[in-house]
Amino acid sequence: MNENKEPVAPQEKQPKENMELLDWLYSAVTAVVIAILLCSFVIRPIYVVGSSMVPTLEERDLIMVSKLFYQPKYGDIVVLRKDSFIQNNIVKRVIATEGQTVDIDFVEGVVYVDGTALDEPYVNSLTLEAEDFTEPVTVPEGCVFVMGDNRNRSTDSRDSRVGCVDERLLIGKALLRITPLNKFGRVS
Numbered sequence: 215m216n217e218n219k220e221p222v223a224p225q226e227k228q229p230k231e232n233m234e235l236l237d238w239l240y241s242a243v244t245a246v247v248i249a250i251l252l253c254s255f256v257i258r259p260i261y262v263v264g265s266s267m268v269p270t271l272e273e274r275d276l277i278m279v280s281k282l283f284y285q286p287k288y289g290d291i292v293v294l295r296k297d298s299f300i301q302n303n304i305v306k307r308v309i310a311t312e313g314q315t316v317d318i319d320f321v322e323g324v325v326y327v328d329g330t331a332l333d334e335p336y337v338n339s340l341t342l343e344a345e346d347f348t349e350p351v352t353v354p355e356g357c358v359f360v361m362g363d364n365r366n367r368s369t370d371s372r373d374s375r376v377g378c379v380d381e382r383l384l385i386g387k388a389l390l391r392i393t394p395l396n397k398f399g400r401v402s
Contacts, residue, residue, distance in 0.1 A: 256282050259392065260293050260385070263302045266362030266369070267291070270336050270401075271305060276393040277401055281386035286311055286358045288327070291388040291401050294360070299375045303385060306360035306370050307336070316359050317350040318372070325361070338364040347372035356381050 262275040270291065271277065279293050286292065290308045310316045310327045317326040323340025325332045343366045351371075353359050357378040362368025370376055388401040 256280060257389070258386070260303050260305075260388075262305050264305075265367055266364050267305050267307070268338055268364040268367075270307075270363045271388075271391070274393075275391055275397070277305075277388045278390040278392060279386040279388055281384065284384075284387050286381060286384065286387075289402075292358070292360065293385040293388060294379055294383045295385055296376060296379065296383055299369075304376075305388065306362055306368070308358050309361050309371070310353050310359040312353050312355045312357055314359070315350050315352045316371075318344070318347060320344050323365075336363050339366055341365040343372070345369070345372040346374040351378065353378050358384070 257278050257280045260277055260279050262271045262273060262277060265273055277293075286308050288308055288310065292306060292308055294304050294306065296304060309325060309332070314327050315329075317329075318324070318341055319326070320342055323342050325334065325341055341361075351359065357380055359371040359378050360376070361370040361372070371378055391397055391399060391401050
């Protein structure tokens, strides 16, 4: 019997273990890259800051937002960024898009788009606060007119600091509420 002969099995295991480790590393790096790409270009999580969207959304709700193939339309809840006004993300509802005219009757609390009163079951209360809004506004090309659902506690397109929002400033449309878990589901 040859006592100097080393066992073959341990030498074969070493390359196989290295390959398995490299496979795990490759999988982890791939997962991280895919997550970064998804969050950058497809969908991203955003926390709601403030109470302007109560009762629909509340402070610290976590929502998923996407801009992929998105074209704004009435009723969409959008997240936008307007650094000249505030550094935080702003969550509002699209009330009108380019070419539409918005008028508000602050005595009756009714919002009109192109002369038609909006049916707004989602609002917290009637629109009684004018902010800087003094006359009907026609939304410029490539812009949207946004308002919070908590109308009398929202700084939105009625305020000249926000005004009509350029669509390029939209981060995206809110699709899904993640937290709190008891309110998990589609945002509408």
